[in-house]
Amino acid sequence: MKLYYSPQTRAGRPRWLLEEIGAPYEIASLDLKKGEHKQPEYMKIHPHGAVPALIDGDLALFESAAICMYLADKYPEKKLAPALGTPARGEHLAKFRAQILAIPERDGSFVDSHDLGKSYGTAMALLILGRVRP
Ligand SMILES: N[C@@H](CCC(=O)N[C@@H](CS)C(=O)NCC(=O)O)C(=O)O
Numbered sequence: 001m002k003l004y005y006s007p008q009t010r011a012g013r014p015r016w017l018l019e020e021i022g023a024p025y026e027i028a029s030l031d032l033k034k035g036e037h038k039q040p041e042y043m044k045i046h047p048h049g050a051v052p053a054l055i056d057g058d059l060a061l062f063e064s065a066a067i068c069m070y071l072a073d074k075y076p077e078k079k080l081a082p083a084l085g086t087p088a089r090g091e092h093l094a095k096f097r098a099q100i101l102a103i104p105e106r107d108g109s110f111v112d113s114h115d116l117g118k119s120y121g122t123a124m125a126l127l128i129l130g131r132v133r134p
Helices: 012-021 065-073 087-100 121-127
Strands: 001-003 025-027 055-056 059-060
Touching: 001 012, 025 065, 055 121, 059 065
Parallel strands: 001 025
Antiparallel strands: 001 055, 055 059
16 A cells, blocks of 8 residues: 655544554655645546545545545454444444544644654544544
């Protein structure tokens, strides 16, 4: 797999997950300041010209949440997401989606995801708890 990545962006989410899974992957760094994410070749992978994007074989996937969910499902033995069709899966999807869509905590507080360290588990727990800026 190849992850198109830039530091201090939402690309940190799937990178956390790939590290947590221990899956083999390579990083393709894009310099946003140089506009590398708007180059025609990359726009074929991510039509909005943003990071992250993941290549897995013939699949080119974008949207950090989609990438994380794809990876969690690809490695079910890591138990990063509840099994399909279970009540826990439904709750997981609801919390995941709410946080990805930037619904803030009632007091409006967020922390920045880049301050959280390198654990996907920590990142996702805080994401689900609404303490991460999506
Ligand atoms: N909803 C998308 C947001 C992607 C996004 O906006 N990425 C930012 C970095 S955090 C980016 O690439 N910005 C550069 C641009 O849009 O030109 C996701 O979660 O993947």
